[in-house]
Amino acid sequence: MLWNDGVMTVFAKRAAKADGRKTTLPRSFANLLQATWQALRIPSSDFPKHVPSFKTPAEKIADALNDLEKGRAATIFQLRTGHCPLNDYRQRFKKSPMKYCRTCGVPENVPHFLLYCRNYRPQRAAFRKRVKAEKLRTNLFAANAMLDDPMVFPFLADFVLETGRFEHLRSYLPDPELDPKG
Template sequence: SRVRNTHPFAHLNLIWCPAHLGIEGNEEADTAAKEAADPDADPEADPPPILTSLASIRQRIKAKLKAASLTPTPPTDSKRVAATNALPTLRRLRDHYDPPGTRRALAALPRPEASAIAQLRAGHSPLLTFLYRIGTVGSPNCELCGSPETTEHFLLLCRRYRGIRKALIKELERLKIPRRTQNILTNPLAYQPLATYIRLSYRFYRARHLRQNPTQHGQPRRQQAPKKPPRQPKTS
């Protein structure tokens, strides 16, 4: 009645669709579903064969590989024994160069600064020593100082960043972190002042990025010259 009142000129046709009743295939499917849902069924009985898709096969293989990687394998030869004996040493190295809180400290930083710190830690940064090693530039030396532009040179020695380095050194002294490259790159407490130092140095940013965002990292915009007033027509 509500539909008739809302749409008085509408014509409704009711079409009844039969379910599985009387259809052989649907009857078999209904019977199989009831047998599978029967709580009194034998749990050890072999289930009927089920067609498996390629995606489910890949998923099962990945699950088995993951479970196998998490399961310790007993050593069967000298190489496995040596690897097992090296695990404590590897853990000590990991705890030394990647102490607890490293990932959390990097995740709290802006992505450009976190990426720059990760590059410095890995030794694959856009500093000239690395670029020279991979054949990108013709010289590894700093353009200002003439010394090789290593990570230590960039962080602690280069005269170009002497002004902004004072704030970094002051913060390291407050945090009681030794003024050494290894300590700066492996101590999560140093990452925040180090990120500020990297951001103010503009060393890790492309010139195109700075031109597009001149105020994002503290670089002032270029002052535009005032427009000249339009010429007034001469009057006779």
């Protein structure tokens, strides 16, 4: 931490507001530093609750998403950020009457959708079977691991499409009868 006039002003204002008789200086420099960091610390309640931590560089993720069809890439991106049409997110904006999964009765968030929901067991089993057939070394029992591996994205997009949970996804896909390639 750089000590500058702004930091000292903050400490001076805090000291002026506090009753000087009740506070004592720490006995050692280490204790002083610890007390300073405690005073500057942001309460954990101010941080978002579900912040995923991904290790794959953003460039690799962007390249993998560019290789996918637009709707599938958007869906993977939504799952990675948590901003997706699942009840836990939609309920924040009053777009869903409840944040719970209709089948399981627990908050319907990304990990629940990808790993636990009983409603999508057959699709999940087929997804895991396809990923294992490709011999990808991804932990299929951790949502962050699946969402952090670009090689899994096509299979994950197929899983989401098969579940039918993301209604908007079908509107992006080309109609096979109208598609001249297919």
